[in-house]
Amino acid sequence: MPGIDGLGLCRMIRERGGDYVYFILISSNRVTKENRQLALESGVDDFLTKPVDADELGMRLHVAERILGLSAQVKQLETFIPICGYCKKIRNDRKYWQEIETFFSQHQGTKFSHGVCPDCYERELVPQLEKLGIDPAAARGGES
Ligand SMILES: [Zn+2]
Structure with missing residues (x-):
């Protein structure tokens, strides 16, 4: 050349x-x-x-x-990132859940895979599990 x-x-x-x-x-x-x-x-x-x-x-x-x-x-x-199905917080590469706006100010060109962040797990899923008579601690699979 x-x-x-x-x-x-x-x-x-x-x-x-x-x-x-x-x-x-x-x-x-x-x-x-x-x-x-x-x-x-x-x-x-x-x-x-x-x-x-x-x-x-x-x-x-x-x-x-x-x-x-x-x-x-x-x-x-790298282009698939975990997003909470309830509040749309995103888990970053350091395992912290952050607001979508914060995440996108730091990343570009990404797609989503769905999960539930700990806050929504407590607020949304624990009551549903309790209503079904399932112990949330057991449902979590011993994960602390
Ligand atoms: Zn959430």
């Missing part, structure tokens, strides 16, 4: 974010330890030396595919 080298391109793509791009740097065997370190810091994932062996490249691509699959899985999990 004119005006930009491989590491520059790598840094640019890392800074841009979005879907993970897996980089394998193919270089001559004269590359120094310092240059490899610089490449690593620029976001390179793996290294191969010229001449490239097709089997070796195939194996590295297989690993890359596995890592990209896991990366996509993590990203999907």
